[in-house]
Amino acid sequence: MKHARNDGPDLAFRLGRRVVTAVADDMSTTQRVVAGVVAALVAISPFGAWNEVEPQADPLTVGTPVEVGPFEVTVEKAATADELGHLVPAPGNHMLAVVAHVTNTGEVPEYSSTIGEAIPAPENVGIIPEAPLGEPGTVTEAAPGTGDAPDGADPAASPSPDEPGLPSASVVNIEDGTSIRILNPGLTYRVALIWEQSDTFSGDVIPLRIMALEWIEESAGSLDNEYWLLLDEVAFAGQIPVEPAKPAPDADAGAQ
């Protein structure tokens, strides 16, 4: 009660205390408990206490087709290999490929990057993070005298060791080993989504997520219309078994 006796206590606080005292004085213990619970419920309302619980992701299993935006995706398997075509890992790493059949079920072409972004790199399995352009964090720390305030995003990204910028997958058409850019309607491609993975990973499965895509007919926030927006919401998630590296590395991730 020290604060209440100060010379300049906050007016609202004083008023509030008087109201509480006046109301609570005439109450029984039960009434006080009920009033306290009601006050607590009201107090937590602004902090999202009544928000709907986020819907859980649907299961993702090998061989079962799922609808992801304009695509039907069937994950066939995951496999590791020492190198895949033009994708050569650094020493101590190998390539991890998720093989999937992807069909554009829409009426217009889609970029392969749309499916590449919807299937983010699996987390906590040693995927090599993206090398930041020019290593901004390191440069800022090494040159404290420059006076430039570091970009707000960089310090925020660096504390979580396993998260920072896992790269988007390279999407390769397994049939011919080339990077595929356009997925035309009505066609099914067997593609490999490829990331570089550390040799320290020795698990049998990888956790794979497919994010939700939402069709934007008319964007309220930008001039862009009619596109698939990547949502921060996992639509499908599952554990995909990993086939071990083959003795003879080949450009074809799914030759077997």
Place this chain on the structure above:
Amino acid sequence: MRHGRRRITWKGTALVVGAVTAGCALVTYLPQDAGVDTPFIVEGEVGETLDLTYAKLTVTEVRVADTLTGLSEAAAAGGTFVVVDATWRATQGQTSFGGAEVTDRQGRRFWPTNQAGCSTSASAQPGYAWRTTYCFDVPRDALAGATVRLARGGQSEDHAGQRRDAVAVIDLGITPSEVDTLWEAEETVSPEAPGYAPASAGGSEG
């Protein structure tokens, strides 16, 4: 000069409200979008030279291929590649031709690949003919009656770059009876790099 407050009369109010209502009605009910957006379609067929005002365009040949082989890579089709050889002749100035799209009878749209030496766009100076090869990966049911749409404006965002501009739509001449033969043929095509067109492809004109 008049002094004092102007009186608000019923007549004046009715005039203003009437004018605003008429304006809203015009904007709402006149098909102005169609007038603003619709391109000038120039239709033709393979071998015909079309005048698009900014360029003359000839689709010289249409082939299908399972595989495309380029200098550094080979590309396999998910369906089959429709290979369209075209010759552009810019007539006004240096022009980039950014639009290339195949449309099938169901209205589905297909964009070209940049693999194996195929082009997705072209650019030419006036005074000579420039040969370009476009390769579209399409499914079997898109072949019959398909057309190719070529223009200087791009086709992304619902053909936004082609509004109020000339656009060529060329019938590829594939009949339903030809589809089986075309689909089953195992053809390999090596697209030629873009370059000056030979006389046979309209290069000797002008």
